[in-house]
Amino acid sequence: MKLLTLNFLTCAIKTCKTSPSSFPLHPQDAELEIVESDVNMAFLRNILPRLMWEELRGITRELGLPELPETAPAAEDLGEPSQVAKDLHRLLLETSIREGKLVCGNCGHEYAVKEGIANFLLPGHLV
Amino acid sequence: MREYLVRLVQMHESFRKAELQALADVSGVEMHIIKYEEDSPFCVIGLPSDKAAHAMISRSILSQGIYELWGHGRNYNALHASIKNLSPSKWNAYHETPFRFTLDSFRGSRTPTEQRDIVESFSYLEFAGPIRMKEADVSFRVFEDYDHEAPEPKYLYMGRFISGSGRHAKTMYDLKKRHYISTTSMDAELALLTANIALAAPGKFFFDPFMGTGGFPIACSHFGAITCGSDIDGRSIRGTGGSARKGQMGKKDVEGNFRQYGLEERYLGGFVSDLTNTPLRITTPCGNEQNGGYLDGIICDPPYGIREGLKVLGSREKLGDKERATHHDRCKEPTYIPPKRPYSFIAMLDDILAFAASTLVDGGRLSMWMPTANDEDIELVIPTHPCLEIVSVCVQPFNKWSRRLLTYRRLSDSEVSQDSLHMTKKEYETGIKADELNGFRRKYFEGFKEFQKLRLETATGRRVSDESTELEKTSN
Numbered sequence: 235m236k237l238l239t240l241n242f243l244t245c246a247i248k249t250c251k252t253s254p255s256s257f258p259l260h261p262q263d264a265e266l267e268i269v270e271s272d273v274n275m276a277f278l279r280n281i282l283p284r285l286m287w288e289e290l291r292g293i294t295r296e297l298g299l300p301e302l303p304e305t306a307p308a309a310e311d312l313g314e315p316s317q318v319a320k321d322l323h324r325l326l327l328e329t330s331i332r333e334g335k336l337v338c339g340n341c342g343h344e345y346a347v348k349e350g351i352a353n354f355l356l357p358g359h360l361v
Numbered sequence: 362m363r364e365y366l367v368r369l370v371q372m373h374e375s376f377r378k379a380e381l382q383a384l385a386d387v388s389g390v391e392m393h394i395i396k397y398e399e400d401s402p403f404c405v406i407g408l409p410s411d412k413a414a415h416a417m418i419s420r421s422i423l424s425q426g427i428y429e430l431w432g433h434g435r436n437y438n439a440l441h442a443s444i445k446n447l448s449p450s451k452w453n454a455y456h457e458t459p460f461r462f463t464l465d466s467f468r469g470s471r472t473p474t475e476q477r478d479i480v481e482s483f484s485y486l487e488f489a490g491p492i493r494m495k496e497a498d499v500s501f502r503v504f505e506d507y508d509h510e511a512p513e514p515k516y517l518y519m520g521r522f523i524s525g526s527g528r529h530a531k532t533m534y535d536l537k538k539r540h541y542i543s544t545t546s547m548d549a550e551l552a553l554l555t556a557n558i559a560l561a562a563p564g565k566f567f568f569d570p571f572m573g574t575g576g577f578p579i580a581c582s583h584f585g586a587i588t589c590g591s592d593i594d595g596r597s598i599r600g601t602g603g604s605a606r607k608g609q610m611g612k613k614d615v616e617g618n619f620r621q622y623g624l625e626e627r628y629l630g631g632f633v634s635d636l637t638n639t640p641l642r643i644t645t646p647c648g649n650e651q652n653g654g655y656l657d658g659i660i661c662d663p664p665y666g667i668r669e670g671l672k673v674l675g676s677r678e679k680l681g682d683k684e685r686a687t688h689h690d691r692c693k694e695p696t697y698i699p700p701k702r703p704y705s706f707i708a709m710l711d712d713i714l715a716f717a718a719s720t721l722v723d724g725g726r727l728s729m730w731m732p733t734a735n736d737e738d739i740e741l742v743i744p745t746h747p748c749l750e751i752v753s754v755c756v757q758p759f760n761k762w763s764r765r766l767l768t769y770r771r772l773s774d775s776e777v778s779q780d781s782l783h784m785t786k787k788e789y790e791t792g793i794k795a796d797e798l799n800g801f802r803r804k805y806f807e808g809f810k811e812f813q814k815l816r817l818e819t820a821t822g823r824r825v826s827d828e829s830t831e832l833e834k835t836s837n
C-alpha cells in the first residue's frame with residue numbers, strides 16, 4: 235500500500251471512528267519499499283488540497299522519513315515539477331508499506347499489513 | 362458549433378448517449394446531440410472544433426470514430442446536393458493532398474463495382490492528390506444506413522475523418538489475456554465503459570469497494586486515474602500461487618494485473634475490508650459546512666450473493682460476554698476467522714449511496730451496477746439519496762433479468778435540498794425498518810427475490826463463483 239492511502243484511513247471500529255485520535259493510523263514495525271516513478275503532476279495538484287498535512291507530517295516522523303515542511307505547499311509551489319513536488323510524490327506515491335501493522339491511536343487495535351495488503355476485518359467482539 | 366458524425370457501434374445501445382455526454386463532460390466540451398436513433402450507429406452532434414471532437418472520441422468505447430460532416434441525405438442525389446450546399450468552402454484544402462475515400466455500409470453491402478461507382482460519383486470534389494489506402498493525409502468516408510434486409514440505404518452521410526475511438530482498449534484489456542481474473546470479473550468493454558461514464562481521467566482519484574480481481578480500478582487507471590480498492594474477501598486481492606515478493610513463479614494477484622498493463626504507478630493498493638465497517642475516513646454528511654470528500658469517483662458492481670447470500674462482518678446472534686471474551690482472546694491467532702452475517706442487498710445499496718455522499722467531492726460520480734428482474738413495476742425505481750443526483754441509467758438486458766448501470770453525481774452542499782435531507786435523517790432516527798418506509802425498497806425487494814430465483818436456474822449445472830463470501834481462511 236502506497237503511503238498516500240494513510241491519508242484516508244482511520245480505525246474501522248464504528249465507535250472509534252468519531253474520536254479524533256483514530257486518525258491517522260500509526261504504522262509500526264513497517265517494512266518500506268520505494269519504487270520510483272515519474273511525477274504525476276495532474277494528480278499531485280488535484281490531491282494537494284485533500285491532504286491532512288499535520289497528520290501526514292506525524293506519519294513521516296514515525297516512519298523516520300525526511301521531515302515534511304511545516305505547512306502544506308501551495309499549488310503554485312509544485313512547479314513543473316519543483317523539488318517540493320518531487321519529494322511529495324516520492325513520499326506519497328513511490329513509497330509503500332510491504333509489511334507491518336497500522337495501529338489505532340484511540341483504541342490500540344492493530345491492523346496487519348502483509349505483502350502490501352492491510353486487513354481491516356474486525357473480530358467478532360469489535361463489530 | 363460545427364456538425365460532426367459519430368460512427369457508433371450498434372450494441373449496448375442504452376449506454377451510447379450516456380457515454381457521449383460523459384466524454385463531453387470529462388473533456389470540458391460543449392456538445393449538442395442533433396440526431397440520435399437507438400436503431401442506428403450514426404449520430405450527428407454539434408461541437409466547437411476538431412480538437413474537441415478528437416478529445417472526446419479518442420477515449421470512446423462505444424464508437425469507431427468521428428467525422429466532420431460534409432453532407433447527408435435520403436439518397437445519393439440528396440447527399441450530393443447537401444455536400445454542394447454545405448461544404449464547398451472545405452474542398453479547396455484537399456485538392457492536392459494524398460487521400461483515401463471509402464464506403465461504410467451498415468447492414469448492407471456493395472459489390473466492388475458498385476463501390477467504385479459510388480466513389481467516382483464524388484469526382485466533383487476535384488481531389489487530384491494520390492490515392493493512398495495506407496497513411497493517407499486525409500480520409501473521407503461515405504456511410505450508408507440500411508434497414509434490415511432493405512435493398513437500398515435509408516440514409517447517407519459523408520464526412521472527413523477526424524479521430525478514431527478508444528475502442529481498441531477493449532481488446533487490450535480482454536479478460537482472456539488477463540493474468541488474473543475470477544468468474545465474476547466484468548468484461549473489459551463494460552468495465553472501460555463504466556470508467557468513462559464515471560469520468561475517470563488523469564489526476565483523479567477513484568475507489569472500488571468491491572474490487573474483486575481489480576477490473577474497475579484497472580479500467581479507471583487506463584484512463585489515467587489513480588485507483589484504490591477494497592474487498593471483504595482478502596483472497597481476491599492477494600490472489601493465488603506463491604509469494605511474488607520472494608520471486609516465486611505462478612503468483613497471480615491484482616498487483617500483477619496492474620503490472621501486466623504497465624499501470625502499477627497508478628495503483629495505490631488494495632485492502633481487505635467490509636463496506637459496512639469501512640476504515641475509510643467518513644466526513645460530515647452533506648448539507649452542512651464544507652464537503653470534506655476526497656474521492657473523484659466510486660465505481661462498483663456490488664455483490665448480490667446467489668448461493669449463500671451477501672455477507673458482512675458481524676455475528677448472526679448478538680454475542681454474549683463469554684463469546685466476546687473468546688473472540689478477544691483468539692483474534693490475534695493466525696487461524697482466527699472473523700464472523701460474518703447475512704445482509705440484504707437493498708440495505709447494501711443504501712450503504713453505498715451513504716458512503717458515496719460522504720466521500721465524494723462535489724461533482725464526483727458514483728457508477729454502480731444493479732441487477733433487476735425484468736418486471737415493469739421495478740423498471741422505474743431507482744435508489745435515491747438527497748446528496749446524489751441521478752445522471753444516467755443504462756440497461757444491459759438479458760433474457761429474464763437485466764443489469765443496470767446507475768450513475769449519480771454528488772451535489773454541492775448548496776444544491777442539496779434541506780427538506781429531503783431532514784426527511785432522511787428522520788427515517789433513520791425513528792428506527793422504522795427501511796423496507797417498510799420506502800416504496801423503492803419494497804418493490805425492488807420483491808423483484809430481487811424473483812431475480813435470484815432466475816439466476817439460480819440459469820446457474821444450474823455449472824459452478825457459479827458468486828460474490829457471497831466464504832469465510833476468510835488465509836489469515837485474519
Ligand SMILES: [Zn+2]
Pocket residue numbers: 245246247250251256338339340341342343
Ligand atoms: Zn480504534
